[in-house]
Each structure stands twice: as C-alpha cells, then as structure tokens.
Amino acid sequence: DIAQLDLGRATRRGYPEAIFCQGKTVDQVARIATVLVGQPQVALFTRVREEQVTALLEVLPDAAYDAEARLVAWPPVPPEPTGGPVLVLAAGTSDLPVAREALLTTRYLGRQADLVVDVGVAGLHRILAQVPRLRTAKAIVVAAGMDGALPSVVAGLVAAPVIAVPTSVGYGAAFEGLAALLTMLNACAPGVAVVNIDNGYGAGHLAAQIAAP
Amino acid sequence: DIAQLDLGRATRRGYPEAIFCQGKTVDQVARIATVLVGQPQVALFTRVREEQVTALLEVLPDAAYDAEARLVAWPPVPPEPTGGPVLVLAAGTSDLPVAREALLTTRYLGRQADLVVDVGVAGLHRILAQVPRLRTAKAIVVAAGMDGALPSVVAGLVAAPVIAVPTSVGYGAAFEGLAALLTMLNACAPGVAVVNIDNGYGAGHLAAQIAAP
Amino acid sequence: DIAQLDLGRATRRGYPEAIFCQGKTVDQVARIATVLVGQPQVALFTRVREEQVTALLEVLPDAAYDAEARLVAWPPVPPEPTGGPVLVLAAGTSDLPVAREALLTTRYLGRQADLVVDVGVAGLHRILAQVPRLRTAKAIVVAAGMDGALPSVVAGLVAAPVIAVPTSVGYGAAFEGLAALLTMLNACAPGVAVVNIDNGYGAGHLAAQIAAP
Amino acid sequence: DIAQLDLGRATRRGYPEAIFCQGKTVDQVARIATVLVGQPQVALFTRVREEQVTALLEVLPDAAYDAEARLVAWPPVPPEPTGGPVLVLAAGTSDLPVAREALLTTRYLGRQADLVVDVGVAGLHRILAQVPRLRTAKAIVVAAGMDGALPSVVAGLVAAPVIAVPTSVGYGAAFEGLAALLTMLNACAPGVAVVNIDNGYGAGHLAAQIAAP
Amino acid sequence: DIAQLDLGRATRRGYPEAIFCQGKTVDQVARIATVLVGQPQVALFTRVREEQVTALLEVLPDAAYDAEARLVAWPPVPPEPTGGPVLVLAAGTSDLPVAREALLTTRYLGRQADLVVDVGVAGLHRILAQVPRLRTAKAIVVAAGMDGALPSVVAGLVAAPVIAVPTSVGYGAAFEGLAALLTMLNACAPGVAVVNIDNGYGAGHLAAQIAAP
Amino acid sequence: DIAQLDLGRATRRGYPEAIFCQGKTVDQVARIATVLVGQPQVALFTRVREEQVTALLEVLPDAAYDAEARLVAWPPVPPEPTGGPVLVLAAGTSDLPVAREALLTTRYLGRQADLVVDVGVAGLHRILAQVPRLRTAKAIVVAAGMDGALPSVVAGLVAAPVIAVPTSVGYGAAFEGLAALLTMLNACAPGVAVVNIDNGYGAGHLAAQIAAP
Amino acid sequence: DIAQLDLGRATRRGYPEAIFCQGKTVDQVARIATVLVGQPQVALFTRVREEQVTALLEVLPDAAYDAEARLVAWPPVPPEPTGGPVLVLAAGTSDLPVAREALLTTRYLGRQADLVVDVGVAGLHRILAQVPRLRTAKAIVVAAGMDGALPSVVAGLVAAPVIAVPTSVGYGAAFEGLAALLTMLNACAPGVAVVNIDNGYGAGHLAAQIAAP
Amino acid sequence: DIAQLDLGRATRRGYPEAIFCQGKTVDQVARIATVLVGQPQVALFTRVREEQVTALLEVLPDAAYDAEARLVAWPPVPPEPTGGPVLVLAAGTSDLPVAREALLTTRYLGRQADLVVDVGVAGLHRILAQVPRLRTAKAIVVAAGMDGALPSVVAGLVAAPVIAVPTSVGYGAAFEGLAALLTMLNACAPGVAVVNIDNGYGAGHLAAQIAAP
Ligand SMILES: Nc1ncnc2c1ncn2[C@@H]1O[C@H](COP(=O)(O)O)[C@@H](O)[C@H]1O
Ligand SMILES: Nc1ncnc2c1ncn2[C@@H]1O[C@H](COP(=O)(O)O)[C@@H](O)[C@H]1O
Ligand SMILES: Nc1ncnc2c1ncn2[C@@H]1O[C@H](COP(=O)(O)O)[C@@H](O)[C@H]1O
Ligand SMILES: Nc1ncnc2c1ncn2[C@@H]1O[C@H](COP(=O)(O)O)[C@@H](O)[C@H]1O
C-alpha cells in the first residue's frame, strides 16, 4: 500500500530498481527492504540518511554501506564485472561524494570502474597526465562543481562518451549546481551527456549501460 | 586568422569537427569550407542559413543539404555503417527538425539509424506498439518538447541508454524548451542522458559514440 | 483583531474556509479554533506543526489529526459522501504526504475518495493496470515530483479532468517542484488542471467541486 | 510518416485530438487535414497562421475560421450542447484572443458557453455586477494578464471551479505571462485550476470536461 | 571603524537613519547603539534577533521592543503625529509581522497610523466594508503574500497612493514572495508603489513621507 | 462588447482610466475612443502604435500625440496644475521615452512637472549640481536602466519620495530591465517606491497622487 | 537638453566617456557627436547601427568605423601605445565581434593589443601552443560563449589577470550568454574578472586600465 | 588519493593554490595541511568552519586565523609588501566579512592593503570624503550587498580598476546577492570587474595581481 516495487525492472530492462530514500520515512524504507529480501536482484538504496541505514541493516544485516556516497547495497559484494572499463573523475576533493556514488553504482550494476580525484582545469597538467588512461575507458563519468568546465576538456580528448554530473559544490552564483549544469549542457565539445545535479546514481547507471558487453 | 580548424579531431577522438554556422557570416563559413576541401574527413555544417548553403555549395558543389535539419554534409553519402543500430524518436510532428538533425548526424558519423515520428505519451498505444523495435537499438534518441515526458517512459522499457533532446516546441511556460529540459534531467527512470535544447547534432553524436563497434 | 474568519464561505460558495497554519503562531491558531467551535461547518487546519496540533486539540479535543497530511479536521468524521467518486494517485512513495492531504480534503468536503500509490511512469505496467479503475472516477488527482510526467499519461487515457499537483520531491534541477510544475503546465494531453507545488489541499478542493452532485 | 493521428482519442476519452499548428509547416498541416476528412469526429486546428488557413480551407472548404482565436474547426457548426453552462471571462480587452479560443473550444466540444469582457479588478463593480450570472455556471474560465488577480476574486464568490488562464498581456515584469501564472498558482481562494500561459484551448477543454453531463 | 553612522540624515532629508540588524553581530549592534545614545533623533533597529535585543536594552534600557515586528525603537514613545492619517492593511493573519513593522515605522516617523487585518480578496466583503475608512487615508500600506492581489483591488477604490509590500507568506510557486512581488509590479490599477519583499520598514517610511504635512 | 470602460474612475478615485493600447487592435482602440468623445474627463492612450494614432486622430482630431512617449492625450492641453511640483529625472539619454511618458502623465493628471536628463551616477557632479532643485519637489520620478543606481543616490539626498522606474535600457545581464528593477527594490536608502519596468505612466500617476493638493 | 556629456571624465579618471548608441535615435547620436567635435579627447561610439554610422560620418567625416565591432572612433588613429601589452582571445570564430570590440577599445585607450582566434578548449592543443605568448601579456581578455570554459583554463596558466567576457553565442540553455556568465563567475581558477555579456567595450577598458603604465 | 595539490601554481603563475574548505571534511582539510607543511609557499584556507580550524591548528600550530573572514593563513605573517597600494571598501557594516577576506588575501599575496567601512551611497558624503585616498590606490575592491550601487559610483571617480564583490547581505528581492551581482555587471561606469557573490578571496587575489610590481 505504500509502494509497488518495480521488481520486473531487471528482467525488462537489465538493471534493477533503486530505492530513492530521500523523502521516505525510516519505516517506509524498512518495509521496502523487507519485500526485497527474497528477491534475486541487486538492491540499491540511494541518498540514505543515518537513521535509515540503521533500519536497513536490521532487515539486511550484511548489506554494504558507503557513508560518503550515502549508498546501501545488497548483496554487499558487486557482481563479477563484464563489459568495458569505466573511469570516474572528480574535478575537486569536494566532488568526492557524488563521484563515489557513481563509482559504486557502476560496480554494483556489473562494470569494472576506477576513480581519479582532483584533476580540475585550474591545474591542467593533472588531467593531461591522465590522457592515456582516459583513452582506455568505454565511458567516462566527470563530476564537477563551480564552473563545471572539466567535461568539455575531457570530451575534446577522447572517443568515448563523457557523462557529466554537475555538483552543488560552490557558492553564490554557482546557484547550487545550476552554473555547472548549464556549462555542461553547452559544452563546446560534442560527446557530453548530462544528468541531474548531484545525480551520481544516474551517471553510474548510464556508464554501466554504455560500457555493457 | 578567423578560425583554427581542429583537423586532428577525427584522429584524436574518432569523430571530426562540425562547423556551427549560427553566428558566423556567409564569408566565414565559405572560407572554412575551403580549408576542409582537401581533408579526408566528413564535414558537417550545422544550423546553416539559406544564404550560407548557397555559398557552401559553391565551394563543395556535391555536398548534401537537408533543409529541415538545417544540415550540410560532405561528402554527400554517409560512410558504410558499423556498430549497432540507433533509433530516433520524435514525440510530435513539430519535433521533426531536431530529430532529423540527430538522425543524419548519426548516419554521417557511421551508424545505421531509423526514425519514428509522433509517438508522444498523450496516445500511449503508439509508443507501446514500438517496444519490440525499441529493444533492438543500441542507443535511442528521443526528441520532445512541451512536457518532455517521452524519455522517462521509453527509458523504463529498454536496456539501452536514452539520449533525451528537449525541443523548443511549445509556448508560454514551455519557456523555449526549458520545461522539457528540466523534465528530462529529472526523469524518474534512470538511463536518460540529456543534451542541450534543440541540440539534435549533439544527440546524434552521442548515439554514434554509444553504438560504436 | 488578528483574523476575520470568512464564516460565510460555506453559504456563499458551498465549501468552508480552511485555516492555513504555516506562518501563524500557536496562539493565533488556537484563537481561531475558539471562534470556530460554535460554528456548524467543517473546519480544516492545513500545514499544521506539531505544537499547533497540541493547542488545537485542547480547543477541539475530538478533532482528527493526520500526521502525514499535516491536517487537522473537525468534526472528526467526514460527512456522508455525495456526488461522484474521486481517485488520488501518488506517482511515488515520497509523494504520499501531498496525496493524503488531497485525499482527506476531498473526503471532508463531502466526496468519496480512494488512493493508489507508486504508479510512476518508470514502470508503466502499474498505471496501465489501473485504467479500468481510472475510468470510473469523476475527477482524478495526480501527485508527482521529479519529472512530473504521470498526469500527461493519465490524461491521455480518461475522459475525466486530471488535477495535477507537482510535489517538491526530488533534488538538483527539480528545483523544489518547479520542474514538475512546468511539466504539468505543458502536458501534451489536454485535460490537465494544475495547482501549486505541494498543494494537496487545493487539489482535493477542486476534485470535490468537479465531482459535486 | 510525419504524424500518427490519435484518431481513437474521441472513443478512448470522449474528446477528439486537436492539431497544434504552431511549429508545423503549411504542407504538414494540409496533409494532416486530408487524413481527417473522412473521420466522423470534430477537428480543431489551434494556433493557425494565415497561410495555414488558406491551405486548410482547400482541404476542408466549409471549415470555420476565427481569426481572433486563431482557430479552424470542422465541421463548421458546433454540436448541439449538452451538460451545464460555461462562462468565459476576459479581464481586459487585450485578453480577448485567449478568451475566444477557450469559448470556441468549449462550444465545439459540446457545451453551451458565453463570454463576458473587461471585468478586471481595477473597477470591481464590473465583476460584482456579474455575480448572479457567475453562480449559474458549472465551470468558469478566467483569462487575465498583468497581475492575474481576477481568478482569486471570482473563486471567492462561486461554488463552481474556476479555470484560470494567464495571458501574455503586459510588459516588463509581466515576463510574458509568468507574473499572472504565479498569481493564479498562489490564488488565496481555493478552487482555481491553472493551465499554461495563453492556453485558451486547454482551458476550454477542461471547462467542457467539468461541465459534461 | 565598523560603522560611520549617517547622523546627518534627519537634517538632510527629514528622517533619521535606521540600523539594519540582520547580518550584524550582537557586539556591532551594541556599539552602534552606544553612539546613538547622545543623539537627539529617533533610532530604529530593524530585523533584530532576540540576542541583539538583550544587548540593545543594556545600552538603551527604556527602548521599546516589538517582538512581532522585530523592531526596537528609542525613545520608546513615538513623536506627536503630524500630517495625514495612514492605514496599514494585512491581507491575512500571517502577514501581521510585516504589517506591524510598517505600522510602527510610520508612527515613529511622526504619522498617525492604524491597522486592519485579514481583509484578503478571497472574502471580498471584508475589504468592501472598509471602503469609507480607506478613503480617509493619505497613504495606504497593503501587506500581502501568496497571490498578492489585494493592492490591485484597493488601488481601484481610492485616490491615495497604495504602498504594496509583498510578503514571503506562502509556499511552492510563491517562491518566497516573488509571486506577490510580480503581481504588485503588474497591478492592473495605477497608483501602486512597490517595495521589497517583507520590507515593512520601507513601506512605513514611504507612507510617512507621502502623508507628511 | 469589447470593453466596459471604467468611466466612474475619475469620480471614484480622482484620476480617469487610461487606455493601454498595446495588445489592442486599431479597431478596438478607435471604438474605445468613440465612447470617450462625449466624456468630460481627460483620456490618455498609452503605448500607442503609429497606426493606432492615425485612427485615434480621426475620432479625436485635436488630440495631442507625443511620439517619444508613445502617448495620445485628449483634450490636448493639460489642466491648470494644482498641488506641488514634480521633478522627473532620466539617468541617461536612452531613458528619455520612459521619462517623457511619466512627465506628460503627471501634467495631464494636473501637476506641474519638469524634466532633467543625463544625470547618471557615473558622473556624480551632474546630480550633485541638481540638489537644490531636487529639494523643491514634492515627488521625484527617476527613470534609469542598466545598473539602476540613481534612485538610491537621490533618495539619500531628499525628503520627498522617489518613484523609481527601471527601464529596459542595456543588454546582456540587464535582462530587459530586471537588473535595474532588482537594484531599485533593494535600494540602500529608504524612500524608494518602485513601479514596473518601462512603466512611465504608472510613475507619473503616482507622482501626481503624491503631489496632490 | 538630451544629454550632459561627462567631458571631464578623461581628466577626472584618465579615460574619456564613450557613447552607448543602442537605444538612441540617429538624431541624438548626431547631436552628441557635434558637441564632441571641438573636444581634445578620443570619442568612442559603441553598438552603433548602420544608420547611425552614416549620420556620424557626416559630423566626423574621418572617423574610423569597424563594422564587425560595431564601433566608431575619432580621431581615427589610436594614440601611441603606452603601458604593457594586452592579448585578446576569442574562443571561437563566432566570438569575433565581441573580441574585436575589446581589441579596438584597448588600442584607442592607449595600449598595444593583439588578437588570437579560435582557441576553445574542445581542441586544447590550440591554447597550449599559445602559453609563452600568454605569459608576455599584462592583461588578457577572453571572449567565450556556450560553456565559457576558456577563462578558467587560461587563468590557471598565467600570472596576469584574465578579463572574461561571456558572449551570447550559443542557443537553448546558453540562455543568451547566461551560461557562460555563470561559468566565468565560478571559475575554479582565481584571477578571473568578469564583465557583462557581450561587453567587449568594458573588457577592453579594464584591460587598458590594468596594463596602464 | 583525496587531492592532488597544485603545488606548482606559485611557480607557474605567481600565486599559490588556496584550499576551499567548504564541502571538505575535517579530516580532508587536515590531510591537505599535512602535505603543505613542508612547502615554501603561503597556504590559504578559505571558508573554514570552526571544527576545521581546530584541526588545522594542530597541523600548523602557528597559523593565523581570522574568524570574521573565515580564513586560515600560514605562515602567519604576510610577506613584505611589493607593488602598489590596494584599498578595500565595505559599503555597510554587514559587508565586513567579505571585505576582510579580500583584505587579508591581498596582504598574504604580497600587497599593502587598507580597509574603509560603511561608505554606502545612501549617505554620499562618506564616499566623497574618501576621493583623494581612492585616487592613491592601484586597485580598489568594493564589497556591497542590497542594491550593489557603490562600485558604479567609485568607478566614475578614479582611474584604477574597481573589483566589485556582490555580497549576500539583504533579503527578499536581493535574492542572496543576485541583485547586487546584476547591478555590478551592468555598472553604468566602465572599469568595474566583477567576481562571484561573497567571493572576497577572488577579489583580493585580483587586486594583488593588478597592483603587482
Ligand atoms: N538517487 C537517485 N536519483 C535519481 N533517481 C533515483 C535515485 N534513486 C532512485 N531513483 C529512481 O527514482 C525512481 C522513483 O523512486 P521511488 O520514489 O523509490 O519509487 C526509482 O524508480 C529509481 O529508478
Ligand atoms: N494549504 C493551503 N494551501 C493553499 N491555500 C490554503 C491552504 N489552507 C488554507 N488556504 C486558503 O488560504 C486563505 C488565507 O488563509 P488565512 O491566512 O488563514 O486567512 C484561506 O482563505 C484558505 O482558503
Ligand atoms: N493550442 C494547443 N495548446 C496546447 N496543446 C494543444 C494545442 N493544440 C493541440 N494540443 C495538443 O497537443 C498535442 C500534440 O500535438 P501534435 O504536435 O499535433 O501531435 C495534441 O495531441 C493536442 O492534444
Ligand atoms: N573562497 C574561494 N572562492 C573561490 N575559489 C576559491 C576559494 N578558495 C579556493 N578557491 C579556488 O578553488 C579551487 C578549487 O579548490 P579545491 O576544491 O580545493 O581543489 C582552488 O584551486 C582555488 O584556487
């Protein structure tokens, strides 16, 4: 009566439903977890609050919890990876929570994925040093706040699609990530796919799809 | 002196530079075309105006021009397609110019691509009738204006990534495509990659990358 | 001196005034309740805070309080329903508070009303399974956040008016419900009437009017 | 290939599809009209341009054209009205095009409808003089630009739902109808259903649904 | 070193400087009060926080504090009124804090002023009952949130200027008072002067100037 | 049938109705003029287009037309002024159309009014040279675009109310007058009353009311 | 009477007044030119329209006109340069009009200035090839539209201040230069000074000030 | 792994990297400080929270902390100043935190800098009294909230560039500093360079660059 889980999603489209925990009560999240217990598919709980985690771990005691990514996953070990490699970039240290949410989502949806941190365009040598590695990826996620300029630079250097995640890092005219979002939508290099502000989950999901076998 | 064409782009990242003709003079476009004449790579001129087309056809007499997509391509015949199939959907008849820009871009960048028109969610049976076909595509482009609701529906039905292009079709609170853009960024189904309003070129480019061999 | 209750509203237009409790002090709400004690009409207190509820229950001890809908109603039992049936849909679990505010408002204003939860467009089979039931309603309220796409889909399936309530569920470019609001204003199906973000009260009131005998 | 008309709409939901002509070429509109020729249902072409009208009248020679409402309807005579009466109000003379689009839509969808012009709140006696007439309507459409204040006032006086259409009348901070739109969404009187800026078609459609037998 | 009080303001333009306390530390406010102690002019401290009040009352023990208006005034008794009468209207109970800030400012700047509460347009008889009284005022302040429709109605009824103060009362598309602000800037009746959202001080100051002898 | 002129407005509130000509057809304006012919009161037609002027001068041959202010007035000679003097300032030459609309409105509504041009804050000596003259006015209208800074400076120098009219002069982040509008709403000096962007009529009307005898 | 030229500006602050021609009539511009004829200082007319140029060249026959920059300058030859060198970068060919306005302004205000075109970040090797030259400049102007990412990259490479001019090049979510403006205000590299969208004049003026002797 | 400090920045472009502490954990900031311990360059930690300061002082015990500016600097004593003098103006007392962040940044980056407080345009004599001093500066930083009008006035009086920092001081239509930002971008005086809202760090950095020897 409070939810109709879309349990057929994995069969229908290859990737299971994730539970968006922001805006749900502790009790609602726990009841949803109970339904998922008996299911074969991976369960991801995104944007979890501390008190929801406690309740989830009572229902799914061996679930994995990543505090920085605010993600609970069950079963705790990601599946054996298939498909091509994914690379996740964080422009600055402050973009790490979003980047990690993407990283873990990609892994739990079945891809091999790595993370590179603090390669913003203010010190260009840092991203240039990564070019060979960038060219090995089948999909690249770039999380960036403030000016959101990194995806334009990366997309100009590689053949793989760049999934750009604007983050709410910044202040003033960053407008909670709006500035970075607009930058990315207007990337002067083609090959930039944009998702919602702070949507590490969505970026990781897209990366898993693009790098699928 | 007026341009430094990025001629190494095809080598560096697999897809050639396209010329954004809006905001350029007829003379500038013609001079750029002259430089491209001797090049081996595909040349795409996007958002061309009628008077630019005339000038382009003087420099590249056998170039292909699609008036609805506002696109000039040279050489006129797309390369033999490789990779997987791409499907382009137009939610309504008015979304055709953007959808065709995506369709042709995908083809000139080397993929096989088809178009399906007028399958908006107001008459849901139309998109439901396409489900088997949707599931054969490696990437799906969805152009939609007004409420921009079609990508959410499609992404819930397929495993392939959906590239959502908001169009400026509509009036009033459509705010020239902003409403559709926000809808797509907030798609309740994961797997939706968003590009700029009316950016059929960018959508087609991403589709070609995702469906690459 | 702090309020001039519009006590003639029920006589003048058939539905009593509701007290908007957000932005009022506990003391003000209690004083208003005191005036209403002697009145024959239904009293609804919307958007109540916990400390206001305590004060209200001192003045109106048998009032009904619904914590999820943040609504206090007196007398506690809704009137015997007249007119046609109303259906309230919540696109996701997180839309429940707004959906319940609509549901209860409709009932206290004299209509029979039911609730269906978690039928968002990401799993289309859920709403398709409800089509026969949707077609029995005289008015349908749809509460949806994020992309706000559900009302367009529902309005394309039924003859009754759809009252769309955007909710503030979501984050980033959801802009506290603005994205869903714009989607609904631009619904590609006609027959969608929009109310303010999170305005379950207003939606329920309209449903009661439309389904009136 | 350019359109898949939703011809089942009248059967499925009681009201036929309308053709949104803005953003369509003359040729596209004409081809759509050709398909509709053999159909039993009412055909409405909204937001038509002069050159589209010429083409339409070649295909449907006896179609009715209202220049102010920018509407073409066929067959030219509305059906015999059923259901309750509808009243359309225009706050000022400049709101007439939108008000007439609502008026004619309502009539072609089968209701009896009347129009009252220039009853804005700056001269309150004008709307007060209409109160008895307002109370006879089953649904009231109010078209207003600038401050958009008229729906709040009307909704406070009647039991029937008020369908508020913000118009783009005004300048400066009217922001092409945004000011009026926000006013209406925040109406301090309940019972106000809002549609898109300048959407007389949508308002008239909702009025026809609400006043249906 | 932290402030250069504009002590000549009363001489130069007839009304003394007021101290805007939001964004100042307790210590800064206290030091400013100390400078004002020896001055002949009225001192107004606006938007005070509780802890600032405590500090102010140590420096100016007999100052008057109005908690609802968040205003501290010294000397505590307003001057003997001159000029014409001012009327302050609050559309709803929730607009009282802003309305009282205007009321008290007007009085401390030397005018006679009265307050009328809860006369919003949803129950039009309430403002109509005040018309004779409205016509006696030299300036009328109207504080209103949500749709902000009251100033348009009042300005259509009287010869005196109406000073409209949008309040942040409301939610959702009220956008913290933006909706009411736009309504008032687009008032369909002339004679409406607008000040910033929640700026009761500015409204009261203007009323005092307009009603000056 | 196209208008219900509020002919009682002069009696009811001291100032006659003005006809807003933008958004009206030539025929509608002419018909309204015909009704006004027999009336004793001043008639102002604002925001007139050239073709409307031609039609108006046929109905009211001796009407006065000011092309810069886009204003037609009848009878052509303003009434003998009463009340106090009004001063209208244009920050730059480009603000002249709006400033003149205010100037003429004030004169036709019965006040004595003068104009001072090009006294923007970039060359501060120009406004400082006007201080004695500024202090003789009962109301000051300030029209300014771009940064809209002049009203803040003027209000800090005088006792009379300043009516600030933002103009759409500027480009880019001037956002058609929005920047100037926000500046004026946030004037750091009290005593600034704001009207809509480019609303010279409204500013002149307020000035006439404030400077009334 | 239509203008009070700020002729003392060159003396007072070292740089003469420029005439903003947008929004002025041909006649007004000509009259202003007449006043400037006898003056010793440089006169710049910005944002001129073709018909204004004709009138200007009648008053100042040997004035220099640059059609791309929409600038008229008199005397036609810039002064002998003093101070340090300035470099102006245009990210793309479409940014040339704004870049040239900056270039010429800097030269007419007395600095040596050069232009480099089409060095956007999509082909990073182009800007990297300029690093030695970038490091010789005392001030660098960067004109960029779409994502506006170039200033962040340049500022990370040099010690001199970067003056960033967002241009209105782009479409859709570029929002006429707003996207680029926000990018630049949020540059992740310090040392970026921002001016208004398309404000080549202001950028050139700042460059001249910064590179002054 | 959490950061790649851009330690070459001082060598490459003359000014060291600053650590943006907002959005970083206490642990992350401490680890970054540890890396900086052995470095020769100045380290600035901006927007520090109290708990970050405690951790920083454990790693760098003699670092200087300014609570108002929310800045930690190490080594604690700024370098001996070179280049020209910088002047920092705060329009009001509430702008002090931003002004001090600029002041200290400028000093730690090697310039001599002074602060002048509370010289807003509402009391114009205060800034006029500073004109001789203003004219001695090589660069002037102006921090202002609300209307943000001070930079326009200052830039009209001096030859040096004005760096304008909008602050989030104000309420309502100040929109957290947006109003002041737009004012400054549209300054009617040239010579105004704008940085992000509340970005005292960026303003101070630019001032140091402009006043460099
Ligand atoms: N962090 C997230 N961001 C965006 N979408 C999400 C997120 N987590 C889950 N979702 C999607 O949101 C949809 C609605 O969630 P729910 O409210 O749980 O029904 C689910 O079907 C998910 O696919
Ligand atoms: N939750 C709500 N949302 C929108 N309007 C409401 C709500 N609750 C009450 N109202 C209306 O708001 C008006 C103003 O309320 P009040 O401030 O109590 O005078 C009332 O007349 C109600 O009709
Ligand atoms: N003037 C109008 N405003 C809003 N919606 C409309 C209008 N005219 C037609 N429509 C709807 O827009 C939908 C999409 O139109 P089309 O592009 O013709 O497929 C149609 O199914 C109509 O229901
Ligand atoms: N308060 C500040 N405002 C704007 N930019 C800053 C601030 N503090 C540091 N920065 C810059 O922000 C960049 C990114 O910071 P980080 O996230 O620490 O890598 C740094 O390279 C700094 O140059």
Ligand SMILES: [Mg+2]
């Ligand atoms: Mg970093």
Ligand SMILES: [Mg+2]
């Ligand atoms: Mg269609």
Ligand SMILES: [Mg+2]
């Ligand atoms: Mg769900």
Ligand SMILES: [Mg+2]
């Ligand atoms: Mg009228």
Ligand SMILES: [Mg+2]
């Ligand atoms: Mg009330």
Ligand SMILES: [Mg+2]
């Ligand atoms: Mg001037």
Ligand SMILES: [Mg+2]
């Ligand atoms: Mg280029």
Ligand SMILES: [Mg+2]
């Ligand atoms: Mg002060």
